[in-house]
Every structure is written in structure tokens, then in C-alpha cells.
Amino acid sequence: MTAGPADRPQPDDRLSSLRGARIVLGVSGGIAAYKAIELCRQLVDAGAHVSPVLTKGALRFVGAATFSALASEPAETSLFGGAHPIPHTRLGQGADLVVVAPATARVLGSYAAGISSDLLGATLLATRAPVLVCPAMHTEMWQHPAVQENVATLRRRGVHILEPLAGRLAGGDAGVGRLQEPEAVVAEAARLLAARATAVSRDDYAGRRVLVAAGGTREPIDPVRFIANRSSGKQGYAIARAAAKRGATVTLVTTVALDPPPGAEVLEVETAAEMAEAVLSRAPSQDVVVMAAAVADFRPAAAAPFKLRKSDGPPELVLEPTPDILAELGRARRAQVGKGGFAPVLVGFAAETEDLVERAGEKLRSKGVDLVVGNDVAAEGAGFAHDTNAVTIVSASGRVDVPLASKREVAEAVLDAAARFFDPSTPSIAPEKESQ
Numbered sequence: 001m002t003a004g005p006a007d008r009p010q011p012d013d014r015l016s017s018l019r020g021a022r023i024v025l026g027v028s029g030g031i032a033a034y035k036a037i038e039l040c041r042q043l044v045d046a047g048a049h050v051s052p053v054l055t056k057g058a059l060r061f062v063g064a065a066t067f068s069a070l071a072s073e074p075a076e077t078s079l080f081g082g083a084h085p086i087p088h089t090r091l092g093q094g095a096d097l098v099v100v101a102p103a104t105a106r107v108l109g110s111y112a113a114g115i116s117s118d119l120l121g122a123t124l125l126a127t128r129a130p131v132l133v134c135p136a137m138h139t140e141m142w143q144h145p146a147v148q149e150n151v152a153t154l155r156r157r158g159v160h161i162l163e164p165l166a167g168r169l170a171g172g173d174a175g176v177g178r179l180q181e182p183e184a185v186v187a188e189a190a191r192l193l194a195a196r197a198t199a200v201s202r203d204d205y206a207g208r209r210v211l212v213a214a215g216g217t218r219e220p221i222d223p224v225r226f227i228a229n230r231s232s233g234k235q236g237y238a239i240a241r242a243a244a245k246r247g248a249t250v251t252l253v254t255t256v257a258l259d260p261p262p263g264a265e266v267l268e269v270e271t272a273a274e275m276a277e278a279v280l281s282r283a284p285s286q287d288v289v290v291m292a293a294a295v296a297d298f299r300p301a302a303a304a305p306f307k308l309r310k311s312d313g314p315p316e317l318v319l320e321p322t323p324d325i326l327a328e329l330g331r332a333r334r335a336q337v338g339k340g341g342f343a344p345v346l347v348g349f350a351a352e353t354e355d356l357v358e359r360a361g362e363k364l365r366s367k368g369v370d371l372v373v374g375n376d377v378a379a380e381g382a383g384f385a386h387d388t389n390a391v392t393i394v395s396a397s398g399r400v401d402v403p404l405a406s407k408r409e410v411a412e413a414v415l416d417a418a419a420r421f422f423d424p425s426t427p428s429i430a431p432e433k434e435s436q
């Protein structure tokens with residue numbers, strides 16, 4: 001019986017970026033390798049050109065013949081003896097995306113250490129395409145510090161990690177470590193390819209340097225406690241990623257470890273003072289500085305050197321102001337006006353629950369910056385921890401409203417607004433404050 005139109009996979013618009021995309025599908029040796037068969041099929045159904053690469057371990061769980069039958073090319077399993085003399089460079093250089101699913105602890109470790117002892121390891125080092133790694137292993141292994149450090153290293157280098165789920169594991173165990181379902185991997189692959197396509201089509205930040213400060217600072221009370229805030233860092237990371245896609249060289253000064261853009265310089269900090277040092281020392285060489293971080297306004301004047309004990313009663317916290325990094329940037333730039341040295345476009349954020357535009361405007365003037373992104377943290381679906389945001393971007397010459405949109409879209413709007421200042425005729429900080 002032949003399949004009628006209703007039986008055939010229907011094209012899904014959200015997966016359109018997969019059409020024609022060249023994907024290397026790396027499969028390593030875990031029981032979840034069986035799910036990679038379905039993943040391979042779904043990628044091919046969505047129109048991708050899939051080249052499977054199986055490790056020796058994978059071959060203990062699944063057969064190369066299965067992948068060869070489903071994929072666009074025969075499965076490759078070895079650095080040597082195949083049809084192509086240098087298979088890893090052919091695969092790595094030709095890929096639009098590399099997906100590793102499942103990724104074992106060994107694969108994560110080799111990749112983090114730069115070891116190229118098999119075809120998959122060598123391909124991962126030979127590619128400049130985005131890489132999506134989907135780990136799967138037993139909970140104890142996933143939670144082992146060695147594995148977590150390897151994951152953190154890969155993230156820092158811009159590798160996208162699709163974290164394993166909690167659920168049933170091999171041998172009747174249960175816990176975190178289960179490979180994400182093929183549908184989720186396919187959706188993430190489509191998202192990465194779509195983002196890459198946008199990047200290819202826009203390069204207005206090519207040759208520009210952009211520094212983004214992201215996340216909330218943590219101000220120590222004693223060695224175990226700190227004052228923090230609800231910032232997730234997601235909007236800052238979205239701006240960093242969007243800037244990189246538009247061609248910028250990106251520096252991220254951050255208190256949180258999310259997925260940074262490939263190639264970004266990432267500086268992890270904790271306190272307002274550390275963030276101030278990292279931002280202020282690098283700002284002079286930047287074209288744009290975005291303070292998306294939620295910097296604590298006050299910190300304990302002196303952190304206790306030892307853990308405070310409950311038996312000593314409630315501590316009396318004496319707070320002092322932190323350095324206002326954005327205002328300091330505004331001051332430093334004003335001091336340089338006319339000297340031609342330090343002139344990055346300065347972008348601040350204002351998290352507000354009321355009078356958003358007025359307060360954002362006040363911050364624009366008082367801090368002497370070019371743009372303030374007024375962030376309506378009271379709006380439904382906006383602000384902390386959400387993947388969406390609603391903002392008004394205020395400048396000396398007007399405002400742009402971005403109603404509820406993804407943080408990526410908000411990031412693009414912020415970069416659009418900042419890019420206008422690359423044109424020297426765009427009015428900068430409000431004139432009446434320039435002399436203050």
C-alpha cells in the first residue's frame with residue numbers, strides 16, 4: 001500500500017530552517033543511541049541533509065546500517081578506511097550544524113579537552129558550525145563535578161547544551177540523565193539554524209566590539225550568605241548572542257552561566273565591585289557597552305569573615321552604596337568628549353513597575369547614556385526568568401516600544417537602536433546634561 005498525502009509528514013513551518021541544512025549527527029555509546037535513529041529520521045523528514053557519525057561505543061548499541069538506510073549519506077564510523085581520505089574535515093567544514101545525541105560523559109570530556117582520537121572528536125574540532133550537544137547518562141555520572149565542569153567549559157566556548165531530562169534510565173533506575181526526546185532536539189536544531197540564518201543576513205556589527213554585562217550581582221554578608229536579586233541574565237545573554245550573530249566581537253561580563261555566543265570572551269564575576277572592574281577596564285576599547293546586569297545598589301559594608309551564627313541573634317547589616325558602573329561609564333565618556341578617545345555607545349536598563357518611560361528618561365539624563373531600555377517587569381510574561389520581555393527603548397530623540405516579544409527579538413531591537421549611534425549625526429546624550 002502506498003502512503004497517501006495524509007500519511008506523509010506534513011511540513012512544519014517552525015522547522016523550515018532545517019530544509020536543505022547540512023547536519024552532522026554524532027551518535028555515541030549509550031542506551032539512548034536508539035533514540036538517535038528516530039532523531040535521524042525526523043531530521044531527514046524535515047528536509048535536512050544528515051550525515052551520521054557513529055562512535056565505536058554507539059556501534060555496540062545500534063547498527064551503522066540503520067543510519068545509512070535512514071540518513072542522506074552512509075554512516076561514517078572511523079577516521080580511516082572510509083570513502084574520503086580526510087572525513088573529519090569534509091564533515092566538519094561542510095556542516096551547517098553538528099548535533100551530538102546522545103553525548104556520553106566520555107564524548108563531553110574529550111570535546112572539552114580537545115581530544116580528536118575518533119571521527120566524532122575530530123569532526124567536532126574541525127567544524128566552525130554551531131554545535132548542539134545532548135548529553136545522556138546515569139544521574140550520578142551527569143552530576144559528577146568532572147562532567148559538570150566539562151559541560152561548563154563547552155558552554156563557555158559557545159557550545160549549545162540541551163540538558164538531559166529526569167525520567168527512566170537504563171537498568172531500571174530513575175533520575176536526571178535521560179536524553180531529550182527527538183522532537184525537542186529537532187526543535188532546538190531548527191532554532192539554532194534559524195538564528196544562524198538571521199546572522200548571515202545581517203552584519204551591521206561586523207568589526208564592532210560589544211560588551212554586555214548580564215545577571216544579578218551577589219553581595220556577600222558572610223562566607224555562605226549574600227544579597228542577590230531575581231535577574232536571570234537571559235536578556236543580557238540574548239543581546240550578546242544577537243550582537244555576535246550580527247558580526248560583533250563580544251565580551252560578556254556575567255554572574256550566571258548560560259549559553260554564550262560562540263567565540264565570546266566570557267568573564268565570570270560575582271559582586272558589583274568585580275563587575276565594575278571588569279567592565280570599566282574593558283569599556284575604552286568597546287563600540288557599545290550594554291549594562292543589562294541587575295547590579296545591587298547597596299552591599300554590606302563589611303562581609304563577616306566567618307559564618308554568622310543564629311545563636312548570636314539577628315545580625316545588624318550595615319549597607320553602603322556600590323559603584324554605579326553605568327553612571328561611571330557616562331562620566332568617563334563625558335570627560336573624554338572632544339579628546340576622541342573613549343566613546344562607546346552606552347546602553348542602560350531600567351527595571352520598573354510604574355511610570356516606565358519617565359523613569360527611563362530620568363536615568364538616561366542622570367547617568368549620561370545614549371539609550372535606556374525600560375523594562376516593564378510588572379507586565380505579564382515580561383522580566384525576570386521569562387523568555388519574553390516587554391520594553392520601551394528611550395533615547396534623547398524619542399522612544400521605541402517593543403510589546404511582549406521574545407528576549408531575542410528585544411535584543412535585536414536594542415541593537416538596532418544602538419547601531420543608529422554609529423552614524424555620527426545621531427544626537428547622543430541629552431544636551432543639557434553634557435556639561436554636568
Ligand code: CTP
Pocket residue numbers: 272291292293294295296297322323324325326327347348349350351363
Ligand atoms: N547599574 C550599574 N551599577 C549599579 C547599579 C545599576 O551600572 N551600581 C546599571 C544597571 O546595570 C542598569 C541601570 O544601571 O543598566 C539601572 O539603574 P539603577 O539606577 O540601578 O536602577 P534602579 O536600581 O532600578 O534605580 P532606582 O531604584 O533608582 O529606580
